[in-house]
Amino acid sequence: MEPRSTTVLISGAGIAGPLLAYWLHRYGFTPVVVEHAPALRAGGHPVDLFEPAMDIADQMGIAPWIREADTTTRTLRLERTGRRPIELDLDRLSTGATERHVEVMRGDLSALLHERTRHDVEYVFGDSVRSLREDPGGVDVEFDHGPSRRFDLVVGADGTRSVVRRLAFGPDDRFHHYVGGHVAVFAPPGLRVPAGRMTVHLGVGRLAAVYGTPDDGEGRAVLLFRRAEEIPAEERRDRDRSRALLRAAFAGEGGRVPELLAGLDAAEDLYFDAIGQVRSDPWHRGRIVLAGDAGYAPGAAVGGGTTVAFVGAHSLARWLARTGGDHAAAFAGHREELRDYIGRAHGIAPTAMRTLLPTSAARVALSAAVLRAVPLLPARLWRALLSTERRATRVLSKAP
Ligand SMILES: Cc1cc2nc3c(=O)[nH]c(=O)nc-3n(C[C@H](O)[C@H](O)[C@H](O)COP(=O)(O)OP(=O)(O)OC[C@H]3O[C@@H](n4cnc5c(N)ncnc54)[C@H](O)[C@@H]3O)c2cc1C
Numbered sequence: 001m002e003p004r005s006t007t008v009l010i011s012g013a014g015i016a017g018p019l020l021a022y023w024l025h026r027y028g029f030t031p032v033v034v035e036h037a038p039a040l041r042a043g044g045h046p047v048d049l050f051e052p053a054m055d056i057a058d059q060m061g062i063a064p065w066i067r068e069a070d071t072t073t074r075t076l077r078l079e080r081t082g083r084r085p086i087e088l089d090l091d092r093l094s095t096g097a098t099e100r101h102v103e104v105m106r107g108d109l110s111a112l113l114h115e116r117t118r119h120d121v122e123y124v125f126g127d128s129v130r131s132l133r134e135d136p137g138g139v140d141v142e143f144d145h146g147p148s149r150r151f152d153l154v155v156g157a158d159g160t161r162s163v164v165r166r167l168a169f170g171p172d173d174r175f176h177h178y179v180g181g182h183v184a185v186f187a188p189p190g191l192r193v194p195a196g197r198m199t200v201h202l203g204v205g206r207l208a209a210v211y212g213t214p215d216d217g218e219g220r221a222v223l224l225f226r227r228a229e230e231i232p233a234e235e236r237r238d239r240d241r242s243r244a245l246l247r248a249a250f251a252g253e254g255g256r257v258p259e260l261l262a263g264l265d266a267a268e269d270l271y272f273d274a275i276g277q278v279r280s281d282p283w284h285r286g287r288i289v290l291a292g293d294a295g296y297a298p299g300a301a302v303g304g305g306t307t308v309a310f311v312g313a314h315s316l317a318r319w320l321a322r323t324g325g326d327h328a329a330a331f332a333g334h335r336e337e338l339r340d341y342i343g344r345a346h347g348i349a350p351t352a353m354r355t356l357l358p359t360s361a362a363r364v365a366l367s368a369a370v371l372r373a374v375p376l377l378p379a380r381l382w383r384a385l386l387s388t389e390r391r392a393t394r395v396l397s398k399a400p
Helices: 016-026 051-060 063-068 106-117 163-168 233-237 239-249 257-262 305-322 327-346 348-356 361-376 379-385 387-397
Strands: 007-011 030-035 046-049 075-079 086-089 102-105 122-125 129-135 138-143 149-151 153-156 176-186 197-203 206-212 219-226 271-278 288-290
Touching: 007 016, 007 149, 016 030, 016 106, 016 305, 046 051, 046 106, 046 305, 051 063, 051 305, 051 387, 063 102, 063 106, 102 106, 129 163, 138 153, 153 163, 163 288, 176 239, 176 348, 206 257, 219 239, 233 239, 233 271, 239 271, 271 348, 288 327, 305 327, 327 348, 327 387
Parallel strands: 007 030, 007 153, 030 122, 075 197, 153 288
Antiparallel strands: 046 102, 075 086, 129 138, 138 149, 176 219, 176 271, 197 206, 206 219
């Protein structure tokens, strides 16, 4: 098959979708992106771009912009109920290990990728794949709103609850693996925090953080807590029930936590979900393939999913180009290239959960003691002590 005549439907205009569209177009394919939201989602949460993702961004010419939008935490304040807070100037300490690590708001990154591709790639907003019918020559796709179309290939880059995965591979619960915690992100109305500043309140099995966003200093809150049982989806989707669950999970914590919980009611953008990994290997079937969170999410907030999405989408496009659009060969080569990296990335979340959410009061005290000692240590050593960062950096920085 000639690349130029190969049409590729990409479901999802988040991170993996537009990134893949960029590379497919550059290699001569004809991608079309369908996004179910009526417009791109702004803001959201910060995401991490480790070295391989920044290398890809360099090749796309967008690395300078990403560095400009950097929201990396510069000052960290650790609070514990009834204890004196600890302040850390991370800038002063950050020379060395992770210079190539940049943090940006997910919404800003998604908008940048869209901007970089929108003149060359067809985007359809406000629609979603309804059915997929594959035959030896292509895939017939029905949409919720637009007319049916036929494509050579279909990519599900539509996130952890991917509709393409559901239609082509099976129900979500077959692929979702709960990692033992839940996360909420929201903007308590009126909360202002300078960009680059983060306050973390640490308790046993729970962590609350507030940080500033770059544009207007809007403060955003993250609540992360450990729980043996996954909260059922119907409860998580019910706003009042979610708020009650979050209040119960953080009951008794001091510091800024009561203020954050008070802001829950009026927060319009509350995101609340179980932290889960997607394991779908092999993430291709016939002419249909998954990219990013849809195929191999390593776990929201604890797994570095954005770097994995960059590396995965870039690898998929490269393999399609290398094989001249021979999808069977391309998907097999892509899987072979990526599976170890994804396996290692999936190993980050359990460690991150242990480090971020101490299981006992003694471990909370230990985390504080380590942080208190940090300014006295050389940068390389303190980064080694913060084992989550060390492990995530090591794993995510070694792309295939
Ligand atoms: C709370 C939270 C915190 C996180 N923290 C971090 C972090 O600190 N560092 C990090 O690296 N990563 C983090 N992540 C993960 C990161 O956001 C993802 O790994 C990354 O966005 C993956 O990109 P993606 O394109 O695969 O999926 P997404 O960014 O989820 O994009 C999927 C797109 O598909 C669209 N879509 C959904 N359904 C359909 C449909 N039916 N039809 C068409 N389009 C559809 C969505 O609207 C969206 O635009 C976090 C995630 C969450 C939820």
